[in-house]
Amino acid sequence: MEQEYRLILLGFGNVGRAFARLLLDKRMYLQEKYNISWRVVGIATGRHGTALSREGIDLESALQIVGDDRDLSSLSKVPPPENALDFIHKSDADVLFENTPVHYEDGQPATDHLRAALSRDMHAITANKGPVVHAYRDLTGLANTKNRAFLFESAVMDGAPVFSLWREVLPGARLISFRGVLNSTTNLILSLMEDGKSFEQALTHAQEIGIAETDPSGDLDGWDAAIKVSALVTVLMGHPVRPTQVEREGIRGLSKEIVARSWQEGKRWKLLCEARRDGDRITASVHPEEIGIHDPLFNVMGTSSAVTFQSDVLGALTIKEEDPGPHTTAYGLLADFLNAVRR
Amino acid sequence: MEQEYRLILLGFGNVGRAFARLLLDKRMYLQEKYNISWRVVGIATGRHGTALSREGIDLESALQIVGDDRDLSSLSKVPPPENALDFIHKSDADVLFENTPVHYEDGQPATDHLRAALSRDMHAITANKGPVVHAYRDLTGLANTKNRAFLFESAVMDGAPVFSLWREVLPGARLISFRGVLNSTTNLILSLMEDGKSFEQALTHAQEIGIAETDPSGDLDGWDAAIKVSALVTVLMGHPVRPTQVEREGIRGLSKEIVARSWQEGKRWKLLCEARRDGDRITASVHPEEIGIHDPLFNVMGTSSAVTFQSDVLGALTIKEEDPGPHTTAYGLLADFLNAVRR
Numbered sequence: 014m015e016q017e018y019r020l021i022l023l024g025f026g027n028v029g030r031a032f033a034r035l036l037l038d039k040r041m042y043l044q045e046k047y048n049i050s051w052r053v054v055g056i057a058t059g060r061h062g063t064a065l066s067r068e069g070i071d072l073e074s075a076l077q078i079v080g081d082d083r084d085l086s087s088l089s090k091v092p093p094p095e096n097a098l099d100f101i102h103k104s105d106a107d108v109l110f111e112n113t114p115v116h117y118e119d120g121q122p123a124t125d126h127l128r129a130a131l132s133r134d135m136h137a138i139t140a141n142k143g144p145v146v147h148a149y150r151d152l153t154g155l156a157n158t159k160n161r162a163f164l165f166e167s168a169v170m171d172g173a174p175v176f177s178l179w180r181e182v183l184p185g186a187r188l189i190s191f192r193g194v195l196n197s198t199t200n201l202i203l204s205l206m207e208d209g210k211s212f213e214q215a216l217t218h219a220q221e222i223g224i225a226e227t228d229p230s231g232d233l234d235g236w237d238a239a240i241k242v243s244a245l246v247t248v249l250m251g252h253p254v255r256p257t258q259v260e261r262e263g264i265r266g267l268s269k270e271i272v273a274r275s276w277q278e279g280k281r282w283k284l285l286c287e288a289r290r291d292g293d294r295i296t297a298s299v300h301p302e303e304i305g306i307h308d309p310l311f312n313v314m315g316t317s318s319a320v321t322f323q324s325d326v327l328g329a330l331t332i333k334e335e336d337p338g339p340h341t342t343a344y345g346l347l348a349d350f351l352n353a354v355r356r
Numbered sequence: 357m358e359q360e361y362r363l364i365l366l367g368f369g370n371v372g373r374a375f376a377r378l379l380l381d382k383r384m385y386l387q388e389k390y391n392i393s394w395r396v397v398g399i400a401t402g403r404h405g406t407a408l409s410r411e412g413i414d415l416e417s418a419l420q421i422v423g424d425d426r427d428l429s430s431l432s433k434v435p436p437p438e439n440a441l442d443f444i445h446k447s448d449a450d451v452l453f454e455n456t457p458v459h460y461e462d463g464q465p466a467t468d469h470l471r472a473a474l475s476r477d478m479h480a481i482t483a484n485k486g487p488v489v490h491a492y493r494d495l496t497g498l499a500n501t502k503n504r505a506f507l508f509e510s511a512v513m514d515g516a517p518v519f520s521l522w523r524e525v526l527p528g529a530r531l532i533s534f535r536g537v538l539n540s541t542t543n544l545i546l547s548l549m550e551d552g553k554s555f556e557q558a559l560t561h562a563q564e565i566g567i568a569e570t571d572p573s574g575d576l577d578g579w580d581a582a583i584k585v586s587a588l589v590t591v592l593m594g595h596p597v598r599p600t601q602v603e604r605e606g607i608r609g610l611s612k613e614i615v616a617r618s619w620q621e622g623k624r625w626k627l628l629c630e631a632r633r634d635g636d637r638i639t640a641s642v643h644p645e646e647i648g649i650h651d652p653l654f655n656v657m658g659t660s661s662a663v664t665f666q667s668d669v670l671g672a673l674t675i676k677e678e679d680p681g682p683h684t685t686a687y688g689l690l691a692d693f694l695n696a697v698r699r
Binding site for chain 1: 378382385386389390514515516517520521524525526527528529530649650654655657662669671672676677678679681683687690691694698
């Protein structure tokens with residue numbers, strides 16, 4: 014029997030819109046393959062207003078309106094909610110997709126949104142790392158109490174399965190250590206420096222194509238990578254580690270000359286993300302390292318990312334993702350949705 | 357509440373014994389983490405007799421006896437069964453682990469064993485590719501009818517998640533093509549040839565360390581790789597393809613000189629396994645190819661294996677496994693067991 018789910022989208026930027034397009038593309042496929050249909054009953058944006066409608070919002074129209082830089086409230090059937098929490102409460106939805114900008118110091122306001130949704134018996138899904146590193150135990154505990162899911166596959170390596178890999182398909186395995194290249198901006202910069210660009214030229218290019226932010230320090234100083242390490246350790250090793258507890262060195266110390274010299278010797282610099290379990294202790298770090306051709310991370314180039322897991326039952330297991338973008342992040346949200354509702 | 361499962365092991369060679377050791381190692385962990393306990397109620401071997409006991413067989417003793425080349429029937433509490441099917445019927449087990457030698461032409465006798473187990477309401481788990489390429493639809497249909505699982509994670513890339521990846525964590529995604537290095541023997545031989553060994557020297561070495569068989573033609577002529585391609589296409593693309601329908605060329609045409617010349621140009625030869633969906637048509641092949649340093653399969657060395665998937669929702673997603681062995685195949689069996697019973 015077909016099951017319909019009422020969805021709300023909180024945040025409608027690049028990722029939220031890519032997710033809306035993916036929902037539309039996959040509508041028939043989800044019905045045919047999983048007997049799952051959906052209706053978007055609310056969209057809340059930062060700059061284009063909010064729409065709520067129990068009958069459902071036409072996603073094509075919503076995409077068009079926001080693409081034209083107009084206001085979504087024309088699609089709303091009820092008075093505008095006061096704020097994001099009011100939006101969640103009034104929506105009466107089954108699933109929240111949380112994609113608002115997040116502050117990494119405290120994981121807010123995303124964490125409050127996710128908590129509100131779970132409290133109202135919704136599944137809570139996000140691509141944000143913030144709530145994972147700051148509130149994983151709380152939100153997971155609340156989700157378990159409510160028999161709902163708190164999922165966040167896209168928080169690390171976009172839609173490539175990392176969290177779900179350990180949750181669903183490696184049962185009985187114990188993660189001992191991991192080692193990865195998880196920050197796209199720095200990896201792209203290092204790749205461009207190998208091609209002869211200076212650090213500044215590479216950074217400017219990364220900013221021009223929209224990979225690096227105007228203030229790139231979150232990437233260059235290893236903060237984004239440290240947050241990802243923190244998320245992986247917290248969830249996969251069952252050991253809460255704050256980003257500030259991750260030993261951290263960025264790539265500002267690497268010059269074009271250093272990178273070129275290594276490359277002449279057949280070696281490459283990568284910003285490595287590492288963690289290891291030693292008894293009850295976890296050591297975690299982000300640091301640049303020169304690696305050789307036999308390293309499984311050697312040909313992780315440009316915006317690609319990869320992580321190698323060592324467990325007690327398998328040899329090194331590497332997952333690598335190429336060509337990421339909003340559409341792959343959007344797929345992670347869709348996978349979380351399907352995994353949440355088909356359990 | 358703790359749930360106990362009665363297991364039978366049909367086949368007790370390297371993989372069966374590694375699985376027995378893993379069950380022992382993980383006994384406490386499975387109880388604590390999943391509330392799952394187990395009792396092995398039957399072991400049938402090719403050369404060391406058969407034991408059946410509803411009270412359970414002590415696995416330590418069984419490993420010791422077979423290690424000493426003695427007969428297991430001393431552990432049996434009932435008269436020996438007439439044959440493997442009789443063993444399955446009399447066992448009254450919950451899960452069959454099928455690890456007997458298989459004939460790849462027809463997938464027998466493994467397929468009959470698995471069918472008998474499913475018919476008796478057991479989960480049926482195997483590391484054999486034969487039943488997958490010859491009877492996937494039949495056995496899966498029977499499993500669905502019986503509300504049991506037919507699982508075979510270890511059939512390709514040992515315990516690394518390939519089938520379960522698509523079954524469990526990539527919902528809603530459609531596989532368009534894959535490309536991999538899936539045969540350990542040929543990849544080890546090519547790696548050794550890069551180090552300067554002749555084809556014959558490399559093959560002899562691979563035979564000495566137990567990777568290549570006495571008659572290595574199944575590996576060298578690409579049959580093992582073709583069976584794996586056939587299994588992946590059949591299961592992941594929903595399109596039954598027989599191994600004989602896979603275009604196939606082995607590595608016998610590659611000399612030490614050819615490999616050395618490529619290596620001097622920074623290139624490598626790999627026996628590639630490929631398949632691609634074009635509308636309703638599937639093209640599948642196994643063939644040697646010279647690949648460059650930017651290829652995600654470039655540093656798959658020795659007995660390692662890897663596969664890159666292209667789907668409609670993600671960029672290239674690569675899974676790589678290093679250091680395989682009977683213990684990693686055994687882990688695949690354990691993962692299948694846990695995934696079967698915790699659904």
